[in-house]
Amino acid sequence: MMQQPRTQRAAANLYSRMGVQGGVETANPHRLVLMLMQGAIDRLAMAKGAMKNRDISTKGQMISKVMTIIGGLRGSLDMDLEAGRGGEISANLYSLYDYMERRLLDANVKNDVVLLDEVSELMVAIKSAWENIA
Numbered sequence: 001m002m003q004q005p006r007t008q009r010a011a012a013n014l015y016s017r018m019g020v021q022g023g024v025e026t027a028n029p030h031r032l033v034l035m036l037m038q039g040a041i042d043r044l045a046m047a048k049g050a051m052k053n054r055d056i057s058t059k060g061q062m063i064s065k066v067m068t069i070i071g072g073l074r075g076s077l078d079m080d081l082e083a084g085r086g087g088e089i090s091a092n093l094y095s096l097y098d099y100m101e102r103r104l105l106d107a108n109v110k111n112d113v114v115l116l117d118e119v120s121e122l123m124v125a126i127k128s129a130w131e132n133i134a
Helices: 006-017 029-052 056-075 085-111 114-133
Strands: none
Touching: 006 114, 029 056, 056 085, 085 114
16 A cells, blocks of 8 residues: 655644545545645634624634644645745745734634635635646
8 A cells, every 4th residue: 555645644634633524535635735725614614603603612613723724734835945846836825824824813812704704715715726736
């Protein structure tokens, strides 16, 4: 049996910890990233619903899970500029993920649905671009 690359194993483990089932073990790295992004989008919607319903506990749990996913996505970026793999795209994504995490912290503290929507829109845009990569 072929061993999974470290990044793929890390993404699979993160996805499993987020409580999602189905296809993780056989998914390629590209598919795992898409699954993580969709998981973040789904949890942002749950956080928004919890925020509107004044369910502080669920809101905090969902925002925390989104931040864990974003941290995992940021950690999986190839920042090796010398090998020509990471480059400007990885650096830009790293900064964007950092920005998204800061916005989530603000959203949690301020109970601001608009900030959750902003992060969700950013994640949808990144996911859409990722889907177009063959």
